[in-house]
Structure formats: C-alpha cells, structure tokens
Amino acid sequence: MMFKPTIHLCLVHNTATANVTPALDPDFKPQEVILLHSPDKEYSASCLEAVLKPSGVKVSRWPIQDARDVERIRDSILELMIERETQDIALNASGGTRPMSIAAYEIFKEFNKPIFYVHPETDYVSWINQRHLPSFNVADKIKLPAFLQAHGAEVGSLGERSGVPKNLRSLTQELIKHVEALAKPLAALNWLAQQAEKDLTTPFLTERQRHWPELNALIQRFASEDLLTVQDNALHFQDESARFFVNGGWLEEYTYSLVYGLRGDMPKIQDVGRSIEIIRDTTGKSVKNELDVAFLHNNHLYLIECKTKRFSKQKLADIGSQDFDTPGADALYKLDTLKWMLGGVRTKVMLVSYHPLSSWDRQRAHDLKIEICTAQQLVRLENTLKRWIDD
Template identity: 25%
Template sequence: MHLLAFVDHVVSDIITPALDPRFDIDRVTLLCHRSHLDLAFDILGVCHKLHLNAAVETLPADSQPLALRQRLQELVQGGVCFNISAASPVQAALAYDLAREYRLPLMAIEHDNDRLIWLLGGESSRLHSGTEIAEGLSLEAYFALYGSRILTIHYRLERRSPRHEQLARDLAEHAALRPKSLSLLNRLCNDLDEEQFSQHPLSSGEHVLYDWLLASGMVEFRDSGHMRCLDARARFFLAGGWLEVWLLSQVAELAQILPVSDAAVGVKISHHNVENEYDVAILCNNHLYLIECKTAAPTSFQQRGVGLENLFKLNSVAGLGGLHAKAMLASLYVPTESEVGRAESQRITLLAGPQLRQAREYLREWLMS
C-alpha cells in the first residue's frame, strides 16, 4: 500500500503506520507546502535510515483550495491511503472529500494513546479502529523527526550493567533514608582540587556511606577523609548518575509490560547547533518521555524544595524543536507548595522525596498517561 502522509507539523504518527508490518505499506509520500519542506526532509531522512521507500511532494497553500484539491487528485492514483494525523484542517477536509469520492482509505493516529482511527475504508483492513500502532522508533529516529541529532548516549536500555544497577539500588535505598548524604557525595565529586581529590573531607558521621564507597571499588581516600574517584565513569555515577541508572533499571522492568521501544541515560543532542542533554529519555508507545534528575541539595541552607529553576529548564528543553515530550523531575527533596503549583501548570510530573521508594509505580502510571 502507498501511504500519503501530510506534514503540516511534526508528530511521530506521520510515519509510525509505515513501520507497522500489519499495514503492509511499501511506499510513503510526504505531502507538504513549500514552507514546511525542512520538516518534511527531516522526516524523509528518517524514512531512508529505516529503509522505507519514501519521497516528498509539495502542495499548494491552504489559501488555494481548488489548486490543492487538484494536486491531491493527481496523487491518488493506484492503491493509496491517506494519513491525516499531521494535516492542516484544509488539507484534512480535502483529503476526506477525495477519499470518499474515490473510495480510498483514510486514517489518523490518536496522538495521546497512539491508536488507529479509520475515518474511511477501515472495514477492508485487517486492523480495526482502536488498534494500537506497533512500536518501531528508536531515540535516534524520534529526535531526527524533529530535526535533532543525537551526539552521545552514556548508558542504554539494551546495554545495561548489572553491577552498576545494584550499586544504584544501594544508593537509592540510602537516599530514601538520608538524602543529605547523597547530596554531600554529589558535592564531593564536583568540588575537586588539582589532584582530583575532594576539597572537603567526607563527614566523620557518614560511616555507612564511607564503608559502602570503599566496598564499591570506585574511590580512594586519604587519611584526612578527602575522596578521589578512580575514573570518569565512577565520578559520573557517584555525582548523581546513580539516580539516572536506577530509574532506567525501573524502566527496564516496566518494559516487560509496557510498550517501551527505547530508553537511555545521558542523551546529548544537537538542535540547530544548540546542544542539550537529557538525563533519562524514554520512548513508550511512540511518545517521548524525559526525566531530569537532581541529587544536589538546595542552593542555600534556608531554601527548600526542588528548585523553580529546574522546573523552568525542564519545561524549556521538553518542548525544544516541538518535541511534544512529557517531562518529569526526579529529586531527593520534597517540593514546596509553589513548586507543586508551578509543575502542575507546566504539566511536569514530580517524583520527589519519599515517592522515590515507589518509583516504579509512579513511572508506570506516568508512561501510561
């Protein structure tokens, strides 16, 4: 089947039907106005990397409906199917009119839950309305749809380290009881002297953490209690990366029951030469979920909460390039009332303080939302 997919804006639903073998789509044509050619060619690049036979065709503007209808009519030769998931209202209306006239199938994908909607012609298909589209996107492909390029990934779902996950689990349990200890560890790893030793010693009261660090094989101590991480990987992990690794391990367990197609820690991307890094990125049900992890203590002794600046930053990067990502802030500390209100207004989910003990359940509910 030949899929004619409109590109008035970018959503993953434009090409996900072509990645579901049940549709038996052998060709994709991306339809867009000249003003959206850059979007269409980003998507075309993804199609080619996924070995899809794809091309781009330009359309007249919505302000020229007769010319637009005529151009669409020229394209509906043979066995074609319209996908109006990312069509403008005018494009969708004209496509529907032509599909009804020529008895062609016309579909849309419900963006919130990634389910198929047949508007015309679905009765002849093996898939009925309400069918969930199969997962087929990687993080690289998803970001590429939005004109972004992944530069590096620190730690990936399919290449996890059981040893690091066990160490992360230990620190998660410690953090639930004594979050300030893990904030102290974060500071020690980032406040270094010329010899890469911490500028401050580990507190004499941190016997449990001291014994754990020695047993981990990641650090060495001077007699004075000053600590040095043995390599860059250890420093990343102990400076807060453990929370990211632990959350990814929870996602890995949820992947047994949820449609998680990809997930990673430390995803650094470039968007129009502007670089950003996401602590945890998850693709579930062909949608992107981003988690910002914070193990540092509030910036001043009097300050409480998770930090409004973290919420503002997360809100900004989650929408970078029109990503449509859902966002979560994971913190060792409990948010203030004003921060809870700000998070709700920005549609940011909070996983904070004691909630970390039930992280898997919170993540499951979030990924299903």
C-alpha cells in the same frame, strides 16, 4: 489480510509521530510516502525523510506555499491526485494544519481514495471513509534514535545500556532507604564530584567538610566500593564512570534499571535509553540537550530528569549543615521545553529528585503536567512509574 496502500500522503506540520509510525509498521508499510509541506516546514520534512528512507520507503515532496490557504492547498492536492489517480494512494489525515487536513480530506473523498487517522492517545488507525476496513493498533517498532530524529533531534551519543552495577546495588538501596538522613551530606558530595570533572580530583576539603561526621561517613561508604579514595585532603575518583556515579549518576542508573525491568510486565515498552545527547539545528545553530532517561511505550515518548543536587553553586563552596531552599524551577522548565520539542501533548515527562520540592515548585509541576517523585517517595518509584505509564 490487512489492507495496505502502496502510497501514503502525509501532511507535515507539528505531528511527526503519527506520520512516521504507520509507515514503519511492517504490516502497513507503504512503498512510498509523499510529504505535503509548506516552506517553513522544510526542516521537519527533512527529518521525516531521514527516518523513512533508511527503512526502505521512497520519499517524495509535494510543496505548498501557505499551510493556511485552503483554496490553494486544495488546488495543489487536486494536481497531485490527477497525477497519481491510477495509483494506490491513501491519505494519512493525522497531521497538518486544519486547512491542510480539510483540503486533503475533500479531494481524497472526491476521488474515493482511502483516508485514515492515527488516534494520538490509543495509537489506533481508523479509516474515515472506508468504514468496512477494521481499525488496528500501529506496531511498536520505532526505536529512540529514529523517533527523536523524526522530531528534529539527532542523537549525538547514547549512554551505556546498563543500570546499576550488581556490586553497587546495595549502596544504591541504602541511599534510597535513608534519603532523609543522607540528603544534606549527599548534596555536598555531589558538589565535590562535580568539581572533579576535569581531572577526577576535588578541591581540598574545607575544615567544615572535614569535621562533618555524616559527610565523612558517606565518603567512606563510597570509598568502600572502590569509587573514590581520600588523599592529601581531597577526593580522588577511580575513573570518570565512578565520578559520574557519585555525582548523581547513581539515581539515573537506578531509574533506568527500574524502567528496563518493567518490560516483562509492560511489553509495549519498545526501547529504553539513558544519558542521551541530542542535537537540534533549526536555525543554523546547533543546540545540545541531554536526556537522563528516555523510553518509548506504545509509540509515545517518556522523559525522566533525575536530580540529586540541591544547593546553588555559590553556597556550596563552604557547605555546612544549613538547610537551603533551592527550587527545582530550572529542571521543570527544561522538561517542559523538551516535552514540546519532542512530541508535544503525546510526550510525558517526570522529575525524579533526591530532594523534596518546595510547594511553589510542586504547583509549577502540576500546572505543567509534570509527574514528580521526590525524597521519601523514591522507595515507591517503581510503582509510580507503572501508574504513570498506564495513566
């Protein structure tokens, strides 16, 4: 039977995952979690509490004044241990600043209380001062809303848990297979669909757009699936879901479908979502972001941004067949920001783009450790996902 301490002392700083996942493991779940935190991490502690309490874990706070003053931290933890000496308490040494970790380790060792650590890469719990206790893999039980909330991001809304509709899979495969030929007209159609966001009707097609054979063929292909109609020299979308699909949502749904389908071969994929609106409020002002595709694998977060747009807004107003070089810098920087907001080094991010990236942007992605799958590589997206997850 697994050793199961009644109380976990968790050190709150920038590591939310390793504090939450052991406390949510059914075989290791404590009755109480004590959060040791400094004043500047009050919000982080509140986020952890919001995740732990609904699962039936009692949450207590043990505030300290300075996360870098090792002497005062040691005195504070000593006071806690004197108060809790007779109780079954263990230290989760995975989080906190270095002074917090050192002070807590010294006091727990002095009181001969167990200390454990969650390895960030393997998600294994190892006992530091109780070597006779076996290591174990933390259960993959946490779901996306709880994981995101633990990292300070409230889920405002979740997209439908469905991939590409069965009747549109053939169209999606055509778009993937003929990416080189369809790249320019699809970018134009994306822009038109974007302009129809308010009333599901596009602006009037320009003369150049009306006489662009590839664009017109693509419009008719989408029309054949009852996604849109051409009336009075403008495009009319059946409903918002149809407009979203034409506006590039098809690539998001396709990517979601692939990840969802990998669960059979990769049982450690514990939750998958798309079109997730998250809200962060750390300074009294709410900031919204959208995650195109997100999933958890072995308690690690994976984020995928899906892009079918290529041209700047100004150049698309009267689009022709010119080749514009629009860098993907914004998408890459957005992914990098989300990565550090939602788990840091434990979080992996990918950009899936219908269009190729410039050499400059490819180098930027490499520097930021962002996986990319673009243009003709999309036919191998499933294999890319498998390799990326296993890496």
